[in-house]
Amino acid sequence: MKTLAGETRALREQRRKALVAYFTAGYPDSEAFASLVRAAVDAGADIIEVGIPFSDPIADGPIIQASSSAALKNGMTLPLALETIARLHAEVPVPLVVMSYLNPILRLGTDAFARDAVAAGVSGVVLPDVSFEESHSLRPALSHAGLAYVDLVAPTSGEARAQVIARASQGFVYAVSMTGVTGARSASLADASELVEQVRAATDTPVYVGFGVSTPDAAREIARTADGVIIGSRLMQLAGDGPARGSAARVADFLASVRHELDALARDARVVF
Amino acid sequence: MSRGRFGAYGGQFVPETLMPCLFELEEAYSAARSDAGFQRELDDLLVRYVGRPTPVYLAARFSASLGGGVRVYLKREDLNHTGAHKINNCVGQALLARRMNKRRLVAETGAGQHGVATATVAALFGMECTVYMGEVDIERQSPNVRRMKLLGAKVVPVSSGTRTLKDATNETIRDWVTNVRETHYIIGSTVGPHPYPTIVRDLQSVIGREARAQMLETEGRLPDDVVACVGGGSNSLGIFSAFVEDRDVQLHGVEAGGSDEGDSATLTRGRPGVLHGAYSYLLQDEHGQVSPAHSIAAGLDYPGVGPEHSFLKDEGRVAYHRVTDEEAVAAFQSLTRLEGIVPALESSHALAFVQRELGRARGERRIVLVNLSGRGDKDIDSLEKRLR
Ligand SMILES: Cc1ncc(COP(=O)(O)O)c(C=O)c1O
Numbered sequence: 001m002k003t004l005a006g007e008t009r010a011l012r013e014q015r016r017k018a019l020v021a022y023f024t025a026g027y028p029d030s031e032a033f034a035s036l037v038r039a040a041v042d043a044g045a046d047i048i049e050v051g052i053p054f055s056d057p058i059a060d061g062p063i064i065q066a067s068s069s070a071a072l073k074n075g076m077t078l079p080l081a082l083e084t085i086a087r088l089h090a091e092v093p094v095p096l097v098v099m100s101y102l103n104p105i106l107r108l109g110t111d112a113f114a115r116d117a118v119a120a121g122v123s124g125v126v127l128p129d130v131s132f133e134e135s136h137s138l139r140p141a142l143s144h145a146g147l148a149y150v151d152l153v154a155p156t157s158g159e160a161r162a163q164v165i166a167r168a169s170q171g172f173v174y175a176v177s178m179t180g181v182t183g184a185r186s187a188s189l190a191d192a193s194e195l196v197e198q199v200r201a202a203t204d205t206p207v208y209v210g211f212g213v214s215t216p217d218a219a220r221e222i223a224r225t226a227d228g229v230i231i232g233s234r235l236m237q238l239a240g241d242g243p244a245r246g247s248a249a250r251v252a253d254f255l256a257s258v259r260h261e262l263d264a265l266a267r268d269a270r271v272v273f
Numbered sequence: 274m275s276r277g278r279f280g281a282y283g284g285q286f287v288p289e290t291l292m293p294c295l296f297e298l299e300e301a302y303s304a305a306r307s308d309a310g311f312q313r314e315l316d317d318l319l320v321r322y323v324g325r326p327t328p329v330y331l332a333a334r335f336s337a338s339l340g341g342g343v344r345v346y347l348k349r350e351d352l353n354h355t356g357a358h359k360i361n362n363c364v365g366q367a368l369l370a371r372r373m374n375k376r377r378l379v380a381e382t383g384a385g386q387h388g389v390a391t392a393t394v395a396a397l398f399g400m401e402c403t404v405y406m407g408e409v410d411i412e413r414q415s416p417n418v419r420r421m422k423l424l425g426a427k428v429v430p431v432s433s434g435t436r437t438l439k440d441a442t443n444e445t446i447r448d449w450v451t452n453v454r455e456t457h458y459i460i461g462s463t464v465g466p467h468p469y470p471t472i473v474r475d476l477q478s479v480i481g482r483e484a485r486a487q488m489l490e491t492e493g494r495l496p497d498d499v500v501a502c503v504g505g506g507s508n509s510l511g512i513f514s515a516f517v518e519d520r521d522v523q524l525h526g527v528e529a530g531g532s533d534e535g536d537s538a539t540l541t542r543g544r545p546g547v548l549h550g551a552y553s554y555l556l557q558d559e560h561g562q563v564s565p566a567h568s569i570a571a572g573l574d575y576p577g578v579g580p581e582h583s584f585l586k587d588e589g590r591v592a593y594h595r596v597t598d599e600e601a602v603a604a605f606q607s608l609t610r611l612e613g614i615v616p617a618l619e620s621s622h623a624l625a626f627v628q629r630e631l632g633r634a635r636g637e638r639r640i641v642l643v644n645l646s647g648r649g650d651k652d653i654d655s656l657e658k659r660l661r
Pocket of ligand 1: 571
């Protein structure tokens with residue numbers, strides 16, 4: 001079985017900057033969500049991050065709050081999201097990572113979640129409201145089942161702590177570009193690249209930057225130091241900005257232009273991998 | 274085992290961005306606790322600024338109306354500056370914020386009492402202040418909104434979710450995670466990630482320390498029952514903490530039983546989960562989504578509860594009960610008419626429990642101590658509408 005770590009290492013060996021595309025499960029609706037994912041993969045996304053909608057997403061800005069509450073109104077649940085992922089997994093060739101607040105997972109049961117997620121083809125998890133300290137009670141069960149436990153580091157972590165966390169992270173290290181919630185605004189390049197350097201000094205695990213990456217130019221600038229970028233709010237904004245039927249095309253156009261920038265950057269021999 | 278737990282409950286379920294700031298707060302708090310200067314300054318503010326100690330008052334006419342021999346004492350937190358127990362916590366946390374060189378305060382508020390108290394200490398310490406409040410609460414607690422603005426705070430209406438305390442708390446956390454370097458979040462109750470539940474409880478425990486000594490002084494013995502309403506749980510833990518070791522004293526936490534529209538009875542109807550940084554009882558659906566709460570009392574209208582209460586419930590040390598909107602309003606009217614004291618709707622829940630269950634109960638000379646957590650000026654407009 002392919003692991004998330006294997007896939008992210010392979011991307012680096014191919015000198016390919018990783019493009020991670022986030023979509024909220026069930027948004028704009030279940031069908032349109034699946035077409036968004038397919039379109040994103042066709043446009044060059046390397047990893048799909050599936051957000052499980054939660055009633056109280058404290059780490060998210062207005063765009064993902066809105067996609068989450070719309071998805072919940074559509075009846076999306078964690079078990080339904082895993083069913084959808086299972087179907088997508090059979091169709092799309094890229095790793096699928098679940099991003100979820102903790103409570104839906106606790107309610108399902110950590111072991112049941114791990115089992116069902118692995119069965120659905122999920123290869124990793126990102127839990128934004130689980131601190132490193134709290135992760136110790138979850139990480140063993142999840143990684144034992146075969147899910148990469150992806151940790152987040154932040155600009156406030158400080159070098160020593162960021163490095164401890166980065167060494168524990170599996171698959172990739174999720175570097176939060178700035179203090180704040182998710183959103184389609186501009187990440188602080190200085191904060192992000194300092195954090196990326198700290199992580200790189202500590203581990204070989206690839207480091208991807210997320211939160212506030214919202215234009216092809218920003219993606220390129222961040223990928224000068226990072227191994228990849230994670231884009232979410234901008235995609236949800238594009239998906240929601242107009243009729244659901246056209247959402248896949250809007251998202252695909254945008255991702256294709258990000259892909260283009262990342263590939264152009266990768267051809268520059270000076271760029272690190 | 275992770276840090277800051279009450280049995281299985283509590284913990285630090287927050288984004289990584291906030292963790293260093295929680296460590297800093299924990300350190301600042303433990304340094305402050307062993308600093309006599311901090312304690313002296315806090316005590317001085319509590320006396321000269323807040324107006325402590327607050328009296329315990331024998332509510333003789335209210336007691337007589339219950340029909341038995343019970344004597345009901347009220348711990349008069351309504352007499353504090355700004356009208357509720359919330360200021361005890363805010364004064365202490367503002368001192369901590371100053372120690373940490375934070376120049377900006379943020380807070381969530383439901384009833385507006387915590388928002389007013391935070392705006393008040395911000396004025397006193399010359400700090401910037403932003404308060405998040407749900408649109409529903411802005412409407413039903415409007416006098417407090419006007420007070421906060423007069424005090425110089427920015428009041429941000431929250432229109433997401435249930436537009437009440439839960440969503441105001443979400444929005445405050447989002448502000449904090451964005452501006453964490455210069456901002457201290459004064460959480461208004463014994464909720465949130467460690468070390469908040471402990472800090473808030475400690476700062477509110479002055480209520481119980483005073484009340485215990487006052488009961489010994491006036492009655493020569495401890496009360497049989499201590500009763501307090503439970504929203505997030507700070508006024509209740511503030512008074513309970515002094516009596517937890519007194520095994521003969523029965524402790525009663527009163528939750529909002531609401532109406533047909535729903536309730537906020539987290540401990541009696543919820544099950545454990547994670548919200549706002551802590552593992553604790555939570556109103557939630559079968560898929561782990563947080564359920565909307567309901568109460569006529571904005572300060573109790575919250576689907577979560579402080580983790581120490583979850584522990585005390587499982588231990589059986591505190592009994593938790595429910596009181597409906599209607600019962601609370603009736604108790605509000607009784608106390609107003611019989612004693613000339615206008616209680617907050619939150620505190621009225623504790624009084625309603627006494628009316629319903631302790632009135633004619635056992636014992637000739639039963640003594641009941643109720644934490645009257647705040648005054649009801651803020652509720653007059655919405656009660657007038659309801660009673661019309
Ligand atoms: C007067 C009063 N009592 C009680 C509460 C409930 O909070 P807690 O349970 O933290 O005491 C509030 C909250 O706003 C309040 O204003």
